[in-house]
Amino acid sequence: MRILVFGDVHGNLIALEELFKIEKDNYDQFICHGDIVNYGPWTNECLEFLSQQRNGILLKGNHEEYYLEKFYPGSNEVAKSFFEFCYPQFEDKFLPIISTFKGEYSIGNFKVRHSIEGLYIFKDTDIKNLNFEDNTIVGHSHQQFHRVISGKNLYNTGSLGQNRALLDVANYLIIDTETNVVELKSFVFDIQKVLSKMESLKYPSICLNYYKSKNTINK
Numbered sequence: 001m002r003i004l005v006f007g008d009v010h011g012n013l014i015a016l017e018e019l020f021k022i023e024k025d026n027y028d029q030f031i032c033h034g035d036i037v038n039y040g041p042w043t044n045e046c047l048e049f050l051s052q053q054r055n056g057i058l059l060k061g062n063h064e065e066y067y068l069e070k071f072y073p074g075s076n077e078v079a080k081s082f083f084e085f086c087y088p089q090f091e092d093k094f095l096p097i098i099s100t101f102k103g104e105y106s107i108g109n110f111k112v113r114h115s116i117e118g119l120y121i122f123k124d125t126d127i128k129n130l131n132f133e134d135n136t137i138v139g140h141s142h143q144q145f146h147r148v149i150s151g152k153n154l155y156n157t158g159s160l161g162q163n164r165a166l167l168d169v170a171n172y173l174i175i176d177t178e179t180n181v182v183e184l185k186s187f188v189f190d191i192q193k194v195l196s197k198m199e200s201l202k203y204p205s206i207c208l209n210y211y212k213s214k215n216t217i218n219k
Helices: 012-022 043-051 062-069 077-089 091-099 191-200 205-212
Strands: 002-006 029-032 054-059 104-107 110-113 136-139 144-149 152-157 169-176 181-188
Touching: 002 091, 002 144, 012 043, 012 077, 012 104, 012 169, 012 181, 012 191, 043 077, 062 077, 062 091, 077 205, 144 181, 152 169, 152 181
Parallel strands: 002 029, 029 054, 110 136, 136 152
Antiparallel strands: 002 169, 104 110, 144 152, 169 181
16 A cells, blocks of 8 residues: 655645645555645635545544644743644534544554654654654654664654745655555745735734745745
């Protein structure tokens, strides 16, 4: 089986729709490891879109937890501003849906989850003391990588919708469960469509400036 794995969509319908165009007929099942909601302007549309796709598993990220709790618990002013703007746009009909999202999912020799112990793990993070027993796929840190720790593979899909290094690059991966080969993949999308929608919705300047400050392939 070919398993499409992605996450950290963050309301970016442009990247999400492009992913399913690119990988149409190239996967047997997909797993979204969470953080579909918040930041970008299409949280409701992304949830609707994914609920209509075939053979999908939807996992819960920390931003789904914030939406279920109706509260952002952090102190980051940018993240707080995004939550305070985006959450009121969230349609209540999706609350029962995100409440059913699983915490993790095993497929073949891999376990997929949003994060390990809520940690932001990067390609250079010291995790030699981190205990995980399975080949694991995570997201959360928005950085794509592959590492081998104590004989186990750790993959980060990167972010589909909010790559913090190059904002117009969407990251994801595909697992072949028969060969155990994992392909780290990416594509470039039109970030201006996202920014234009955010501007038309009158996002706070702190949020718009955060997005506009990021590097892009086409800048």
